[in-house]
Amino acid sequence: MSRTSNRADGDIVRDFLSVADLLEEPQLAQLYAYLTREGEATVQDVIDDLELAQGTAYSYVNRLVDAGVVGVTHDEQPRRYAAREIDLTVTAAAGDREYTITPALIHAVGRRETNADIDTYIDRHGVAGLTTALTYAVARERGEVTHRLMAEDLDISPLAAEMILQALRPVVHEHYETGADVSHDTQEGVNE
Missing domain, CATH: 1.10.10 (Arc Repressor Mutant, subunit A)
Known part of the structure; x- marks a missing residue:
């Protein structure tokens, strides 16, 4: 997945792949759900509240920023991050079912770990x-x-x-x- 494409044009494929990452990795989904719940947080907040190792927390936050589902809200140190709203509808291959991917679904997937x-x-x-x-x-x-x-x-x-x-x-x-x-x-x- 390209980490450098421009979100200004609403690249739907990139958005879909970013969401797919969240649905495949419960730890990322858990972090996204946490940021959705908190509104915004620092990496130190993530470390403390989710009990992640420092390197893991930075890696996960950076992956979510690169994927475009989390943004920097305060660029001064310590940086603050917030989840971006996700509301993506996917139609099944047969065209008979639609699934909407929302922060609630991502939160549910994040709970898979616990x-x-x-x-x-x-x-x-x-x-x-x-x-x-x-x-x-x-x-x-x-x-x-x-x-x-x-x-x-x-x-x-x-x-x-x-x-x-x-x-x-x-x-x-x-x-x-x-x-x-x-x-x-x-x-x-x-x-x-």
């Missing part, structure tokens, strides 16, 4: 499957679906659906307004 349920789900269903699960997780938190409905729709076990919905819950609450007045337990009891 959440075995997300890791297992990605191994079994890929990032596209995680994208679909995230959509269901948002709907669940809004009281619109249950884990049983998700399981039926996606042809997975109700236990697998419940596990991924629970694993994605913190991501949903951080990135989406759910507005649900009903807890899961109450809602699921109503819909069963």
